[in-house]
Amino acid sequence: MRRRSVIGGLFGLGTGAAKWFDTPLNWGEVSAHVPEDAEPVSRGTTVERTLTDGEEDWFTIDLQAEETVCFALLGFDYWFKRGVEIILYTPDGTVLDSTKVTQTELPRVAIGTTVPETGTYAVRIASLGGQIPYSLLFDVADKDPDPNEINDDRESATEIGIDDPVDGVIIDNEEDWFRFEVNAGEGIEFELTAENLAINRDLEISLFDPSGDEIGEVPRDRPFSAYKTVSNFNFSSLNTAFGADVAEEDGSYFIQVQGLDGAVDGFTTYKLVVKTVDLGQDEPNESRETATPITPGEPVEATLAGYDRDWYQFTAEAGDEIVIDYEVIQFVDLFDREVTLYDPLGNVLSTSTRVLDEPVTAETAGTHSIRIAQGDDNGVKPFLEKEGYRLTVLRNQNMSSKPEQVTFSDQDSDGMEIVVDEVSLPESGFVVLHDERLFTDDDGVFPSIRGVSSFLTAGSHELVHITLDEPLTDSQRLWAVAYRDTNQNGEFDYVATNAREDTPRYTGSTLVMDDACITKRRVC
Known part of the structure; x- marks a missing residue:
């Protein structure tokens, strides 16, 4: 390892000098020759160092042509008026990739690319101000990193099994597609866990139904890691992305994995798991059009997930007084759910978090609907949890008119x-x-x-x-x-x-x- 002073945007290297600017360098700009005492490192190595104000560290690593590399930098302290730059050089000293961090939060950044030739490459880290404690991972992808390839589009999607973990890797701007079979009414839940995250190594994941439409409910308990990883979140890393929805038809469903905003620097490895959940015989009943018919006075038992919406329908005459009871019977009382009653025209008659224990008078004869789902109030909403419930509709028929x-x-x-x-x-x-x-x-x-x-x-x-x-x-x-x-x-x-x-x-x-x-x- 070689430490040198960095002053006013310039640095000295041995007998020669090369310019360094306080903006990221362009690829191909010849900016340095590597110090002879740069520290050699092996692939997969993580080093931990501390830069003082104005210092730099140099490392070298041997790479083969067409290998994909990623050098991930993690700062250990809250940064205030501090900054750092990391640069990757080819064997002849040409800048291959670089980035600069000047921010007031804990940085997780990376540079990476597919190298053009076999040789010894150099990595330089320089302080832009302040003392910088950091770790640096020298990550190199396997020669054949992804056994699922070629699966770069929906037509070539790799078939996967339910509950069978799948390992994958995203390189640069590629996409990975996976296909799995689901029955109508089953809950689809999936998690993607990425390794060695950094700001420019984050991944995003999307779910598509058999018709090709993107689906997926948004969780309210962990919205920041819904369908994407988050490398910088309150000084920590959310390396697991997740999502879920209810299958509304039988058939092949698809998951797409790609870099956040379409690309990563270098590569990101990940593990994907897809699960299905039995939500009850009345599913799918995710909309008013697919509502489950019920008979007043006869209890219905079902399961509600955090991403689920259960709809029911029953007939009432004008003047009927309606009472709805929702009782938790299995698992725990998890949700701040909403039970909403609609008239035949779709107008809301009443909404409650548990029961409509005050009678609601039906103003119009016809088919009335009930929607049960998580509430919109603030607070923790467990997305992947479930609760069993018993729903009972009581209809006191025309109590305001003459007796039957x-x-x-x-x-x-x-x-x-x-x-x-x-x-x-x-x-x-x-x-x-x-x-x-x-x-x-x-x-x-x-x-x-x-x-x-x-x-x-x-x-x-x-x-x-x-x-x-x-x-x-x-x-x-x-x-x-x-x-x-x-x-x-x-x-x-x-x-x-x-x-x-x-x-x-x-x-x-x-x-x-x-x-x-x-x-x-x-x-x-």
């Missing part, structure tokens, strides 16, 4: 047309007339059906006229029973679907119904 009931009075009839006095329904449906076989026939309820009303909207209806399928032959008792329109097609499909659709309405365990004695009038 059927009023059916004794009456005279011609045997073909029957009148139900009043029907109050919390949601659309029908009134169906049954005879006594509703309770006695071993063949089931179907034979007891004598007539069905027209389609009835939610609310109260008076004097509902029903024409019987077959006329009464004598006076008898009939039962008027309320039924749902479960498939919302306006047609009574209880018989046609073998009781799967348009089922009877109950209050607790009691049918919503009333009975009346029908006296058949004598027709002259």
